[in-house]
Amino acid sequence: MRHDIVTVVTGSIIDDDRGIPLAQLCRVCGLPADEVMALVEEGILDPQGNRPGRWIFPAGSIRRTRTAKRLQRDLEINLAGAALALELLDRIELIQARLRGADSSLSRRR
Amino acid sequence: MQYTDYYEMLGVARDATQDEIKKAYRKLARKFHPDVSSEPGASARFKEVGEAYAVLKDPEKRAAYDQLGANWQAGQDFSPPPDWNQGWEFRGGGHGHDGGWGPGGGAETFDASQFSDFFETLFGGGGGGGFGEQQRPYRARGEDHHAKIVIDLEDAFDGASRPITLRSAEYADDGRVATRERTLNVRIPKGIRQGQQIRLAGQGGQGAGGSQPGDLYLEVEFNLHRHYRVEGADVYLDLPVAPWEAALGTKIKIPTPSGSVNLKVPKGSTQGRTLRLKKKGIPSKKSGDLYVVLQIALPPADSEKAKQAYEDMKVEFDFNPRMGMGV
Numbered sequence: 416m417r418h419d420i421v422t423v424v425t426g427s428i429i430d431d432d433r434g435i436p437l438a439q440l441c442r443v444c445g446l447p448a449d450e451v452m453a454l455v456e457e458g459i460l461d462p463q464g465n466r467p468g469r470w471i472f473p474a475g476s477i478r479r480t481r482t483a484k485r486l487q488r489d490l491e492i493n494l495a496g497a498a499l500a501l502e503l504l505d506r507i508e509l510i511q512a513r514l515r516g517a518d519s520s521l522s523r524r525r
Numbered sequence: 526m527q528y529t530d531y532y533e534m535l536g537v538a539r540d541a542t543q544d545e546i547k548k549a550y551r552k553l554a555r556k557f558h559p560d561v562s563s564e565p566g567a568s569a570r571f572k573e574v575g576e577a578y579a580v581l582k583d584p585e586k587r588a589a590y591d592q593l594g595a596n597w598q599a600g601q602d603f604s605p606p607p608d609w610n611q612g613w614e615f616r617g618g619g620h621g622h623d624g625g626w627g628p629g630g631g632a633e634t635f636d637a638s639q640f641s642d643f644f645e646t647l648f649g650g651g652g653g654g655g656f657g658e659q660q661r662p663y664r665a666r667g668e669d670h671h672a673k674i675v676i677d678l679e680d681a682f683d684g685a686s687r688p689i690t691l692r693s694a695e696y697a698d699d700g701r702v703a704t705r706e707r708t709l710n711v712r713i714p715k716g717i718r719q720g721q722q723i724r725l726a727g728q729g730g731q732g733a734g735g736s737q738p739g740d741l742y743l744e745v746e747f748n749l750h751r752h753y754r755v756e757g758a759d760v761y762l763d764l765p766v767a768p769w770e771a772a773l774g775t776k777i778k779i780p781t782p783s784g785s786v787n788l789k790v791p792k793g794s795t796q797g798r799t800l801r802l803k804k805k806g807i808p809s810k811k812s813g814d815l816y817v818v819l820q821i822a823l824p825p826a827d828s829e830k831a832k833q834a835y836e837d838m839k840v841e842f843d844f845n846p847r848m849g850m851g852v
Contacts, residue, residue, distance in 0.1 A: 423686060423710040423711075423712055424709055424710065424711055424712065424725050424728060425711075425712040425714070426711055426712060426713060426714060426723035426724060426725050426743065427714065427723065427724050427726075428714055428716070428717055428721055428722070428723055428724075429721075429722050429723070429724045429742075430721055430722055431716075431721070431809065431810075432809060432810050432811045442669075443669070443722065443724075443742060445669065474718065474720070474721055475718075475720040475721065477722045477742075477744075478720045478721075478722070478744055481671070481744075482560050485558075485560060486558070486560055486561070489554055489558055489571075489575065490551065490554050490555055490558060491547075491551055491554075500560075500561065504560070504561065512754055512756065515749070515754060516754055516761065516763060516818070
């Protein structure tokens with residue numbers, strides 16, 4: 416096996432505060448536009464802008480898109496199922512974050 | 526190479542129907558899918574389950590696999606029979622799930638070609654038995670690769686460099702597939718947030734026929750921090766304060782991810798009061814804020830003097846914390 420050490424590469428953040436347009440989201444996620452539109456339709460993605468050509472997706476949309484497609488494919492569920500799973504995952508994440516906060520203040524009070 | 530028992534992996538009998546196989550897979554996939562599971566080792570288990578399903582759901586692959594016979598034991602040393610690659614034709618790597626998430630500090634690409642050597646030998650995907658060889662157009666831009674990288678919150682404030690090791694299959698000049706391992710020293714830009722993507726232009730898959738290589742995308746995740754919680758660009762800190770500090774007000778030194786600062790605790794502060802330090806969250810054009818949540822800590826009554834102090838408080842304060850509970 417070859418092993419190359421490559422020098423420093425600088426990364427650029429692609430979904431920063433300015434958000435990311437539809438074409439770029441499609442390219443990064445390797446999806447045709449109509450599949451992304453279906454995700455918007457289902458409420459999984461929530462872009463700003465009144466029509467697809469002007470859509471700007473908030474930071475985190477790439478991860479959300481990829482997770483949705485993974486869930487759909489790997490669990491063999493439809494988009495509505497993936498949307499539900501994502502919403503529940505969001506809630507779990509939020510509750511866990513709060514729980515960690517509560518834990519650390521509890522242990523300090525003890 | 527070791528024999529892999531796909532039926533055992535899915536927990537089904539060798540004569541299971543396609544429906545039973547599908548049902549078993551779906552149940553295990555929901556249990557071990559890396560996006561939904563909190564079980565330890567879920568990612569590795571899911572990979573196994575996905576591979577087993579890729580073989581058993583496909584009647585051709587299943588028939589070919591069954592032809593190896595039922596006398597093999599999982600883990601037994603295995604090499605395919607000499608006439609193996611005759612009469613079957615398989616396309617692609619099959620199921621195409623993303624591979625496992627990389628461990629902390631490192632990164633792992635999650636492309637489809639991450640099935641076991643056992644799978645690769647039997648069903649191709651490259652190199653192996655000479656069938657299932659992917660058709661590549663003569664000229665094509667390289668594939669984009671995706672991986673995950675875990676950093677510390679502080680790295681988002683200062684920027685950081687991280688070595689990541691990537692393994693990829695590449696096409697050598699003679700058209701054969703070779704594994705290449707390479708270490709990239711990635712400079713992570715300041716201001717990155719959980720879940721955001723970093724693009725490394727030209728670091729993805731090789732292009733064919735002299736075309737452009739693809740890009741590498743890194744999804745960023747933060748390590749859990751001892752003190753801070755992060756929500757988007759905002760950072761939360763639970764700050765313990767003494768009862769007199771909260772009641773009388775004070776100026777105290779507190780940690781922030783970008784160094785310590787002096788914080789003014791207003792007098793009359795109560796448990797859970799949240800103080801906002803503007804622009805002290807993750808920096809960017811729209812910098813986040815740092816929220817300091819006061820947590821009143823009680824000193825222990827572990828000496829005569831301390832006990833006396835509590836006794837004095839009891840006498841001096843006309844304080845019933847349960848007022849309004851109607852008891």
